[in-house]
Amino acid sequence: MLDTRELGRRPGSQREVSRSVPAPADLGIEVLAVPEGAQVDLDLRLEAVMEGVLVTGTATAGLEGECARCLDPITDQIEVTFQELFVYDDHGPPEEDDEVSMLEDDLLDLEPLLRDAVVLALPFQPLCGDDCPGLCTECGARLADDPDHTHEAAIDPRWAGLTALTTEAPPED
Numbered sequence: 001m002l003d004t005r006e007l008g009r010r011p012g013s014q015r016e017v018s019r020s021v022p023a024p025a026d027l028g029i030e031v032l033a034v035p036e037g038a039q040v041d042l043d044l045r046l047e048a049v050m051e052g053v054l055v056t057g058t059a060t061a062g063l064e065g066e067c068a069r070c071l072d073p074i075t076d077q078i079e080v081t082f083q084e085l086f087v088y089d090d091h092g093p094p095e096e097d098d099e100v101s102m103l104e105d106d107l108l109d110l111e112p113l114l115r116d117a118v119v120l121a122l123p124f125q126p127l128c129g130d131d132c133p134g135l136c137t138e139c140g141a142r143l144a145d146d147p148d149h150t151h152e153a154a155i156d157p158r159w160a161g162l163t164a165l166t167t168e169a170p171p172e173d
């Protein structure tokens with residue numbers, strides 16, 4: 001919540017606000033998100049206009065998640081920009097219109113705006129790297145560690161010979 005009273009209501013008056021806030025829950029998507037309570041840095045410009053307060057801002061925060069292919073942990077940074085008009089609520093309760101953000105008692109709630117901006121900016125399938133080869137579909141091994149491994153030849157012919165020798169060796173006694 002951000003108090004806009006210092007801004008005043010004279011159209012054209014502006015204020016720059018920088019602050020750090022703890023991230024709310026669910027700031028992101030299931031596989032990649034800003035951890036709850038992690039620091040979110042906000043740089044905002046508030047501008048009084050006839051109908052309300054126009055908010056233009058940038059948010060930066062750290063992300064944590066996992067690669068959609070190999071499930072390795074990912075950390076990343078996100079920077080999103082957003083702009084929204086918060087309408088004064090002087091004229092009674094808002095009409096049934098979810099598209100309009102309202103100021104409530106000169107306070108504006110940035111959380112829905114921030115969440116929308118972050119979710120839109122996130123990749124649908126986060127990857128640890130663009131060329132992540134993922135996991136082997138047969139055994140689940142990380143292909144980045146073992147790119148050449150294959151399941152086609154069950155036993156290397158050279159080792160097959162050794163196996164035969166071992167199994168056919170006579171008992172020691």
Ligand SMILES: [Zn+2]
Pocket residue numbers: 067068069070071072127128129132133134
């Ligand atoms: Zn990966």
Ligand SMILES: [Zn+2]
Pocket residue numbers: 136137138139140141149150151
């Ligand atoms: Zn495998």
